[in-house]
Amino acid sequence: MCGIAGLIHKGKSSNVGGEMTAMLQALKHRGPDSTGYAVYGEPTEGDYVLRLKVAEAEDMAKGRGIHQVLADRIAEVEAIMQEHGVTVKTKENATEYALRYLISHDGDTTALAEHIEETDGVEILSLGNGLELIKDLGDASDVAGLYGLNEFNGTHGIGHTRMATESDVDIRSAHPYWAFPYNDVSVVHNGQITNYWIMRRQMERKGHRFMSNCDSELLAVYTANNLANGVTLEQSLRNSIEEIDGVFTYLVATKDQLGMAKDTMAAKPLVLYESDDLIAMASEEVAIRAILPQEIDTYDPYDEEVRVWQA
Amino acid sequence: MASLSDTELKQMSQEERVTALGMRTEALTGKSLYIEFDPDAEERFTYPWAPEVDYNKRTELDTDEMTTTEVNSKIRALMAEGYGTIVLKNPRGKHSLGVGILSRLNLIVEGSLGYFGVGLIDGPNVRINGRVGWSCGENMMAGTIVIEKNAGSTFGAAIRGGDLVCRGSVGSRTGIDQKGGTILVGGDTGALSGFMMQRGRMVVCGNAGKNLGDSMYDGTIFVGGKIQSLGVDAIEAELTDLDHDWLTAKLTQYGMMPDKGVDHFTKIVAGKQLWNYDNLEPNEKKIIL
Numbered sequence: 212m213c214g215i216a217g218l219i220h221k222g223k224s225s226n227v228g229g230e231m232t233a234m235l236q237a238l239k240h241r242g243p244d245s246t247g248y249a250v251y252g253e254p255t256e257g258d259y260v261l262r263l264k265v266a267e268a269e270d271m272a273k274g275r276g277i278h279q280v281l282a283d284r285i286a287e288v289e290a291i292m293q294e295h296g297v298t299v300k301t302k303e304n305a306t307e308y309a310l311r312y313l314i315s316h317d318g319d320t321t322a323l324a325e326h327i328e329e330t331d332g333v334e335i336l337s338l339g340n341g342l343e344l345i346k347d348l349g350d351a352s353d354v355a356g357l358y359g360l361n362e363f364n365g366t367h368g369i370g371h372t373r374m375a376t377e378s379d380v381d382i383r384s385a386h387p388y389w390a391f392p393y394n395d396v397s398v399v400h401n402g403q404i405t406n407y408w409i410m411r412r413q414m415e416r417k418g419h420r421f422m423s424n425c426d427s428e429l430l431a432v433y434t435a436n437n438l439a440n441g442v443t444l445e446q447s448l449r450n451s452i453e454e455i456d457g458v459f460t461y462l463v464a465t466k467d468q469l470g471m472a473k474d475t476m477a478a479k480p481l482v483l484y485e486s487d488d489l490i491a492m493a494s495e496e497v498a499i500r501a502i503l504p505q506e507i508d509t510y511d512p513y514d515e516e517v518r519v520w521q522a
Numbered sequence: 523m524a525s526l527s528d529t530e531l532k533q534m535s536q537e538e539r540v541t542a543l544g545m546r547t548e549a550l551t552g553k554s555l556y557i558e559f560d561p562d563a564e565e566r567f568t569y570p571w572a573p574e575v576d577y578n579k580r581t582e583l584d585t586d587e588m589t590t591t592e593v594n595s596k597i598r599a600l601m602a603e604g605y606g607t608i609v610l611k612n613p614r615g616k617h618s619l620g621v622g623i624l625s626r627l628n629l630i631v632e633g634s635l636g637y638f639g640v641g642l643i644d645g646p647n648v649r650i651n652g653r654v655g656w657s658c659g660e661n662m663m664a665g666t667i668v669i670e671k672n673a674g675s676t677f678g679a680a681i682r683g684g685d686l687v688c689r690g691s692v693g694s695r696t697g698i699d700q701k702g703g704t705i706l707v708g709g710d711t712g713a714l715s716g717f718m719m720q721r722g723r724m725v726v727c728g729n730a731g732k733n734l735g736d737s738m739y740d741g742t743i744f745v746g747g748k749i750q751s752l753g754v755d756a757i758e759a760e761l762t763d764l765d766h767d768w769l770t771a772k773l774t775q776y777g778m779m780p781d782k783g784v785d786h787f788t789k790i791v792a793g794k795q796l797w798n799y800d801n802l803e804p805n806e807k808k809i810i811l
Contacts, residue, residue, distance in 0.1 A: 506633060511693035
């Protein structure tokens with residue numbers, strides 16, 4: 212079933228980490244397998260936030276040897292960063308397998324990302340000036356506690372609670388997906404994509420990489436492909452309604468925008484709340500009520516509806 | 523009939539009650555059988571186990587810290603105590619509140635409901651000051667539901683009777699598989715509204731999305747605004763005097779009469795070109811073949 216949520220503050224920052232946690236926890240019943248966040252802090256021009264994982268949660272049960280494997284992978288990643296002239300300003304690890312680097316880099320970030328992912332078992336979750344993409348197994352309160360998300364100041368964010376259907380319960384199949392290699396672009400999705408394999412092969416022929424077998428990853432890759440061709444976010448969302456088959460409602464966030472698209476059957480839910488300074492949306496109203504307890508006006512977007520909001 | 527008390531009705535056998543309430547059975551062609559109520563009888567009908575409630579006995583229930591099960595159990599307990607007017611406060615989009623109420627009750631919801639709100643009801647009058655999520659009033663048999671704001675998709679799915687009213691706009695697939703009753707929408711409705719509709723009436727004062735009335739078997743849809751497209755086998759029909767009077771009465775009853783009246787409404791019915799009933803059992807087919 213899955214639950215998706217998003218919010219964007221216009222012209223101001225707020226505790227989007229805490230707000231997203233409240234919304235996603237309210238959607239726990241739609242999918243308790245994993246929870247993910249893509250939250251956007253104040254852009255750090257010149258600096259990048261790099262989030263990556265060096266193992267799946269399940270790998271951690273493989274015995275003592277795994278700790279050395281992880282240490283080796285991290286050392287290899289850091290050597291690659293050094294090779295690309297990256298200056299690491301801070302390094303944090305919420306878990307042994309999930310790391311956050313604040314880096315300074317003047318070179319080609321795509322080349323850097325591609326090189327890092329050549330390391331066995333390493334996947335970049337996000338890279339950007341404002342984006343922080345966190346996902347792990349468990350509900351929102353577990354993940355927020357583990358990664359310190361209950362106090363995260365930013366302008367906007369999207370999130371996802373996953374009920375695994377067509378692929379495994381693991382971090383690689385959890386949402387959001389980063390639109391590799393586009394800095395600060397992330398996607399969450401609720402639905403099933405029925406032309407996944409056809410579209411995936413098309414995208415792979417164009418050189419795009421897939422890290423999982425989850426159909427939702429296609430939307431991130433598809434968005435990245437459109438952005439690479441100079442298509443605007445809004446047009447990309449509109450094109451997807453024609454080109455992607457299946458039932459879907461998905462959200463895309465960029466450094467300063469938040470967009471939504473709903474398929475031609477309007478088969479997957481989304482409730483929208485709009486005010487002058489805040490737009491909030493979720494699969495169910497109960498998630499919006501988690502941050503806005505007062506009486507508000509909400510509505511369901513119709514089939515083929517596309518909206519984009521500016522932070 | 524009208525002089526019968528609830529106590530007298532409860533003492534009767536089911537067969538006696540059916541006769542006393544003026545219900546009649548009518549055999550359709552094939553193997554179907556349905557029971558139709560006349561309007562008076564419908565108003566009079568109560569289940570034998572229904573609690574005696576007093577509309578003037580009113581109470582409020584703060585649902586903020588309660589689960590759905592606790593709220594619904596509490597409603598039943600209050601009805602058993604004779605409360606006929608119950609006000610739910612702070613529902614905050616909870617799902618499945620007020621479902622399965624099978625007797626008379628004034629239920630007032632001060633706030634918004636989530637999915638499947640007040641579904642499977644048979645008799646209560648419900649007023650919701652906020653919005654409702656998907657599948658509000660699903661399978662309702664009788665009574666009224668009036669929603670002041672917007673509603674989600676599959677609004678009034680498979681309702682069989684009663685009036686389901688939304689003053690705002692509703693989502694997609696409104697009245698899917700509607701089997702009776704009336705759905706009134708003050709604003710717009712989304713795609714595939716009236717899909718596989720079987721009986722009853724739907725009135726949309728605003729616009730309707732694509733594929734309106736797709737594969738409808740029967741029933742009537744009235745649309746005051748634009749129709750994006752009609753579904754398979756849905757056709758436009760002429761608005762009769764009877765339709766005019768009924769629309770006027772119904773919209774006036776709920777204070778939703780458009781300023782320009784009802785003459786501009788478009789009437790949509792089933793073309794009945796898709797009808798292909800096969801009443802034969804597999805064994806009977808074998809005999810014929």
